[in-house]
Amino acid sequence: METLLKNTFLFLSKNRFANRTAKKYGLRLGAQRFVAGEQIMEAIAAVRELNNQGIVVTLDHLGEFIFTEEEAAELTDCCIRTLDEIASSGVNANLSLKMTQLGLDISRELCMQNMRKILDTASKHQIFVRIDMEDYAHNEISLAIFEELRKEYGTTIGIVIQAYLYKSEQDIDRLHAYRPNLRLVKGAYKEPAEVAFPKKEDVDSNYIKIIEKHLLNGDYAAVASHDDKIIEHVKKFAKEHQIPNSQFEFQMLYGIRTGAQQELAKEGYTMRVYVPYGNDWYGYFMRRLAERPANVGFVIKSMFKK
Known part of the structure; x- marks a missing residue:
């Protein structure tokens, strides 16, 4: 099952239609766990x-x-x-x-x-x-x-x-x-x-x-x-x-x-942390899910947080 999920996320990471669709919804899809924000000043705040x-x-x-x-x-x-x-x-x-x-x-x-x-x-x-x-x-x-x-x-x-x-x-x-x-x-x-x-x-x-x-x-x-x-x-x-x-x-x-x-x-x-930011986050996000499909659980929880 884990291999199937990994291959699915890697396939989706290269899907241009899915990428365009994801941008419409911004980081609300759960990517905010792995992406510092869409603007540079959001990223600078995370760095600080x-x-x-x-x-x-x-x-x-x-x-x-x-x-x-x-x-x-x-x-x-x-x-x-x-x-x-x-x-x-x-x-x-x-x-x-x-x-x-x-x-x-x-x-x-x-x-x-x-x-x-x-x-x-x-x-x-x-x-x-x-x-x-x-x-x-x-x-x-x-x-x-x-x-x-x-x-x-x-x-x-x-x-x-x-x-x-x-x-x-x-x-x-x-x-x-x-x-x-x-x-x-x-x-x-x-x-x-x-x-x-x-x-x-x-x-x-x-x-x-x-x-x-x-x-x-x-x-x-x-x-x-x-x-x-x-x-x-x-x-x-x-x-x-x-x-x-x-x-x-x-x-x-x-x-x-x-x-x-x-x-x-x-x-x-x-200890150095790799902090991504920007609105073109979709491919990066899919590869993070592919690396560890268990991350899907974190994403689902974050989508329903108020």
Whole structure:
């Protein structure tokens, strides 16, 4: 049943009609549990609240299904405004973005032009920008773009590696030359067995492997997981190998395991919460339900709260 629900939510996440319909109802469908709001100032308020708990943040202005240069330009402006608001408000946050938001599916050149506008602003404000990894079809071009921009913008930029892909260990080796700041995740897209581990236990095993490899390389790791076993393993591994807490952080999603987030921060670990905002929240919301179908119960309850 859980597999059926997961596949259903992943299918719905790419349904354009459902996306348009969801926008009409806003966050009332239950997404407010996982999305900070539709406007930037709502997101800044959520960041400030988390900062007050000793938690740092990465902000993500949501956007999918981009088909025109005008849409890409609009989302680029949203990313730039997010950086400006982070700087002016003084909150402790960085920025995450998807390159398909910036026109990657229209042309590589358009995406690069928009990325450079964002990174110019980020460099001015000294704010870190993370390229989110998308589905396998965008994996290789995303890595190539990161390598090019890393040479231009240095440590201002980072990227994501997904443990469910067979190639991820090789990608860790490939990127080590750049001493990259990597967010390490299990992966949230539905991919064929030709490119990704189909079994959860294999994904978990590979996740541990790439975390350890990246840490032993001496590079900065953002370990994005809600799994207590993974978190405890990283803590123990870091102590055994004398890896300082300053070389890694834990990351979790907004609205999920808030108690655990606060506890990790109290223990002295850098705890970063991924806070999405914007009116194009539908695809993100469906993938969160797919990752953990039990979240459906929380959503149903929230829809009936007064």
